[in-house]
Amino acid sequence: MTYKAQSKRYTKLIYRRCGNSGLLLPPITLGLWHNFGGKNSMLNESKKILFRAFDRGITHFDLANNYGPPYGSAESNFGKVLNKDLKKYRDELIISTKAGYDMWPGPYGEWGSKKYLLASLDQSLKRMKVDYVDIFYSHRFDPLTPLEETADALAQSVKLGKALYVGISSYSSKQTLKMNKLLKQRGVPCLIHQPSYSMINRWIEKDLIKTLKKLGIGCIAFSPLAQGMLSGKYLKSIPKISRISDNSSLDKKMITESYLTKIKQLTKIAKKRNQSLPQMALSWVLRHKNMTSALIGARTVDQLDECLDSQNNLIFSSNELKEIDKFAKEENINLWSKSSKD
Numbered sequence: 001m002t003y004k005a006q007s008k009r010y011t012k013l014i015y016r017r018c019g020n021s022g023l024l025l026p027p028i029t030l031g032l033w034h035n036f037g038g039k040n041s042m043l044n045e046s047k048k049i050l051f052r053a054f055d056r057g058i059t060h061f062d063l064a065n066n067y068g069p070p071y072g073s074a075e076s077n078f079g080k081v082l083n084k085d086l087k088k089y090r091d092e093l094i095i096s097t098k099a100g101y102d103m104w105p106g107p108y109g110e111w112g113s114k115k116y117l118l119a120s121l122d123q124s125l126k127r128m129k130v131d132y133v134d135i136f137y138s139h140r141f142d143p144l145t146p147l148e149e150t151a152d153a154l155a156q157s158v159k160l161g162k163a164l165y166v167g168i169s170s171y172s173s174k175q176t177l178k179m180n181k182l183l184k185q186r187g188v189p190c191l192i193h194q195p196s197y198s199m200i201n202r203w204i205e206k207d208l209i210k211t212l213k214k215l216g217i218g219c220i221a222f223s224p225l226a227q228g229m230l231s232g233k234y235l236k237s238i239p240k241i242s243r244i245s246d247n248s249s250l251d252k253k254m255i256t257e258s259y260l261t262k263i264k265q266l267t268k269i270a271k272k273r274n275q276s277l278p279q280m281a282l283s284w285v286l287r288h289k290n291m292t293s294a295l296i297g298a299r300t301v302d303q304l305d306e307c308l309d310s311q312n313n314l315i316f317s318s319n320e321l322k323e324i325d326k327f328a329k330e331e332n333i334n335l336w337s338k339s340s341k342d
Helices: 043-055 073-092 114-128 147-159 173-185 208-215 257-272 277-285 301-312 318-325
Strands: 028-031 060-062 094-099 133-138 163-169 190-194 218-222 293-296
Touching (some): 028 301, 043 073, 073 114, 094 114, 133 190, 147 163, 147 173, 173 190, 173 208, 190 208, 208 218, 257 277, 257 318, 277 293, 277 301
Parallel strands (some): 028 060, 028 293, 060 094, 163 190, 218 293
8 A cells, every 4th residue: 555644744743943054853853773673574563653753744764874783774674665655755854874883894884984984874875775865974973083084074975965964973062063163164064963862861961052052053862761761661670672671772780779769750740741751751852942853763653652742741840840850860871971072
């Protein structure tokens, strides 16, 4: 059966301007990090999630070269759906990809060299069978490659017509200032920064979010639900289907008494707002005026719908924010902190 998008898909979400650019992004972005890889075992459910997302106004789909597992399979699977079912909507989609983490063996398969970044982008385009991506990111800061070289690669991706915009991910405030200057010198603005940010991972509040506002760079928070740790799923036990059970990116050692106490209290506050904890967590991330979007993952259509329904209540009173601040504290879960150190 041929997919046909809902005619009223743009009536529900309020799109946000990405920094000082002309680009508008949906407040919720769908990330394809963990749930869209493999040998199509999830393909039917994945297609349902993609279609439901677009039907509800999500136009931004976030990938990276090594999303899977195995590496590259999320892009390949997305490319199949894109070219079969979403091709006529290509000009309504924002497709992002990244390079920076390990992708293939040898000295040219990771980090921030021009050799790696541009080769990886070519591979991503082939996997997705597209001529260009809308946003190409440097996925992490490389302390051993001159930032000028990484900037050269990003700028060249735009000048070659392989990316419309460029961004960075998990860079510190200091690194962001330098990269922004280098890209400006090359005639290509830095559109967006993608840092991890959630109620229990608040590192960007120190200076990064202020820097982005000052520079006119958009901000899209990844892991706003702390990879499910802000869903309440770990309150009683560790579910069989979860990041911890998958032994992918979370360790059961993160489920501490301190963490459980915070989640219980935050859940109570969410209920008073007629929200689930994930919904409140997303609304809380988006409370910043210069936060462009929150990037979520979803295993099911129901999870996607729950997250999108966070947009029904985005207003916080000062008392609510004070109450949340009592429990929304660091839990030492920032797996990407090494990249963002000055």
